[in-house]
Amino acid sequence: QLKLVESGGGLVQPGGSLRLSCAASGFTLNDYAVGWFRQAPGKEREGVASISISGGRTNYADFVEGRFTISRDKAENTVYLQMSSLKPEETGVYFCGLPVLKDRLRLGRYDFEHFGQGTQVTVSS
DSSP states (O other): OOEEEEEOOEEEOTTOOEEEEEEEESSOGGGSOEEEEEEOTTSOOEEEEEEOSSSSOEEEOGGGTTOEEEEEETTTTEEEEEEOSOOGGGOEEEEEEEESSTTOOOOOTTSEEOOOSOEEEEEOO
16 A cells, blocks of 8 residues: 655744655655645645656646745655745645656646645744
């Protein structure tokens, strides 16, 4: 079974930064593209960023506006999401998932699956 484990969330002030991690349990994450999604209270899950198997291609949601960077460390078998200039409205649970179609980076609602339990990000003063 493909299981992902997210970590790195927490409480941060507006304008602050966090780095989220996505690790795999029981399989090699290096063999998959990975996407980050988030879900704010009362809202649907939305795509944030995705990265290809090689790490050479990335895709970001428009609202990222250059503030986030997705990357992967093959040696650590981990994918990261570095977030900066965070806003209060970005509070929510952040999930990582695997694409339904191999190495496809589109961030639509049904383009990714096998999400982990998520990590809570709270942006508040």
